[in-house]
Amino acid sequence: MSPAELGNFLRGLRIKKGLRQHEVAARAHVHPAYLSRLESGMRVLRSTRRDTATAILKAYGLDEEFILEIYKLWGSLDGGQLREAGSSFEATSKPFLPLHLPVVEAGAGSPAWDDARETLLFYLPELRGKEGRVFGVRIVGDSMEPLLYEGDIAVVWTEGSYGPGVIVAIGIPGNGIVVKQLYYGSQGEMLMHSLNPKYRDEVPPEGSKVWGPVIQIIRALPGGRPGWHLLH
Secondary structure (H helix, E strand, O other), rough: OOHHHHHHHHHHHHHHHOOOOOHHHHHHHOOHHHHHHHOOOOOOOOHHHHHHHHHHHHOOOOOOOHHHHHHHHHHHOOOOOOOOOOOHHHHHHHEEEEEEEEEEEEOOOOOOOOOOEEEEEEEOOOOOOOOOOEEEEEOOOOOOOOOOOOOOOOEEOOOOOOOOEEEEEEEEEOOEEEEEEEOOOOOOOOEOOOOOOOOOOOOOOOOOOEEEEEEEEEEOOOOHHHOOOHHO
């Protein structure tokens, strides 16, 4: 399977079991953002640590015999490069490039390009070819915890593809931009899902627009130090 096909396969398993991404993430002891990227095909599971990959596949409900067959296939495709449990593949270095990123406050404004919006300079990887088509949303509130915390900046790609389970920026008429996880209800209606369980799923108001998927997160460090939410 390609990364996208594997992501669709795993998402299908999760939906059949009636599980949310954060529930599977808790079982696998990984961050929900990792599973979001995995299910959307933006993360290659074959290139992660074998013990981590095993925990993720088990969390989706696959048994050990099935997982072993996957590893055998991956090993043959990679020329036997898959290593023993606890080891990792060599990382491919990717340059960090300067980018002047337009940033809007969650719940205010729109990503229309104008001089009035705040523009900040960041050094970010994996954005080559996306310049001019990305913007940032500064998170307000706690509805997307434990993935996004107040003060974090979600980087949105306006031409990126998205589907169920993907974190997206949605323009709400009269209420600016919000960042939510996208789902579809039994009648095909769009649902905005908050990762914080104290918030209910909502149907976007009429005229809402999905601006694109969140492709990176710039973590806020209050006072130059990791905040309480990063230390616990």
